Amino acid sequence: MAAIRSLPLSQGPKPIPTFGLGTFRAEGNDCHESCLAALPRPMADNLCRREIENEDQVGTSIEAFLAEQTEVTRDDLFIVTKLHWDSHGGDKAVAKVEESLKKLKLAYVDLFLMHSPKGNKVVETYKGLLEAKARGLIRALGVSNFGKEQLIELLATGVEVPAVNQIELHVWNQQRDLTYFCQQKNIVVMAFCPLARGDKFGKTRLTAIAERLGTSEATLCNYWVLKSGFVTIPKSVKPSRITGNLEVLEIRLSANDVAELDTLEEAFECSLAVAAQRIPWSEVA
Ligand SMILES: NC(=O)c1ccc[n+]([C@@H]2O[C@H](COP(=O)([O-])OP(=O)(O)OC[C@H]3O[C@@H](n4cnc5c(N)ncnc54)[C@H](OP(=O)(O)O)[C@@H]3O)[C@@H](O)[C@H]2O)c1
Numbered sequence: 001m002a003a004i005r006s007l008p009l010s011q012g013p014k015p016i017p018t019f020g021l022g023t024f025r026a027e028g029n030d031c032h033e034s035c036l037a038a039l040p041r042p043m044a045d046n047l048c049r050r051e052i053e054n055e056d057q058v059g060t061s062i063e064a065f066l067a068e069q070t071e072v073t074r075d076d077l078f079i080v081t082k083l084h085w086d087s088h089g090g091d092k093a094v095a096k097v098e099e100s101l102k103k104l105k106l107a108y109v110d111l112f113l114m115h116s117p118k119g120n121k122v123v124e125t126y127k128g129l130l131e132a133k134a135r136g137l138i139r140a141l142g143v144s145n146f147g148k149e150q151l152i153e154l155l156a157t158g159v160e161v162p163a164v165n166q167i168e169l170h171v172w173n174q175q176r177d178l179t180y181f182c183q184q185k186n187i188v189v190m191a192f193c194p195l196a197r198g199d200k201f202g203k204t205r206l207t208a209i210a211e212r213l214g215t216s217e218a219t220l221c222n223y224w225v226l227k228s229g230f231v232t233i234p235k236s237v238k239p240s241r242i243t244g245n246l247e248v249l250e251i252r253l254s255a256n257d258v259a260e261l262d263t264l265e266e267a268f269e270c271s272l273a274v275a276a277q278r279i280p281w282s283e284v285a
Contacts, residue, residue, distance in 0.1 A: 093128025
């Protein structure tokens with residue numbers, strides 16, 4: 001299988017793999033099995049993405065995986081976690097990062113994200129997280145669900161530019177203005193809900209395109225994200241789907257086929273989180 005490409009980050013020693021595992025709502029044994037299915041992929045190419053609620057479980061799976069073999073070390077993994085918006089506050093930031101590390105059973109995470117501007121005190125919180133980075137607990141700091149205006153305002157405060165903005169992004173919601181802005185500022189775009197949660201599979205023009213090209217809709221969704229220069233983190237608790245989703249590394253589409261995927265845009269939002277991008281800066285700063 002072709003290797004997963006990585007993208008350089010403006011912060012930290014490691015580039016970020018462009019394909020990772022989303023673990024939102026992956027619980028218990030499902031979470032364990034999906035982490036174990038994802039972690040052995042080409043070395044230094046793994047991104048295990050965790051969500052706040054199952055940090056403990058993901059940490060247990062990483063620990064078990066590292067104990068069971070010797071070829072992959074902690075440094076070969078790229079682990080991402082985040083601060084929930086209801087935990088904002090500069091004074092709390094370092095303690096919250098330490099809490100995450102304890103649950104993950106790790107000494108550091110490769111990327112830490114501020115989940116959303118929704119919880120206000122954004123600048124203070126961001127500065128608190130930079131303090132955690134200065135202490136070596138975080139290798140790179142990024143944000144999530146930040147819109148263009150919010151990024152402009154954050155950068156205007158003179159803070160270090162976030163390494164990543166994780167946003168809802170898929171063929172049906174391409175957010176071109178925001179992604180163009182991020183790329184101009186050297187902020188790597190990470191696409192969450194890259195499959196639009198599968199909500200539109202079997203119901204749109206993508207179905208016919210996938211049939212014509214002899215591939216799956218999930219593969220085309222991931223292909224569009226990767227071809228656009230972003231990071232994709234499809235979630236699945238099914239090891240066969242995790243492996244199947246990696247088939248995106250094997251296909252090549254023509255420029256015409258990619259242009260056809262571009263035409264699927266319809267500003268469809270499948271997450272509630274994306275609404276935070278539109279909150280006025282005066283309410284979040
Ligand atoms: N920052 C934020 O606010 C935010 C918000 C939402 C999500 N996220 C992150 O983004 C990650 C991905 O987003 P998401 O989980 O909401 O949506 P997603 O990755 O677009 O879709 C996941 C859904 O698609 C199914 N699926 C996976 N592979 C498939 C395939 N090959 N064919 C058909 N269905 C497939 C999964 O089911 P099975 O598990 O049953 O396979 C699951 O129901 C999350 O895990 C989370 O880490 C971040």
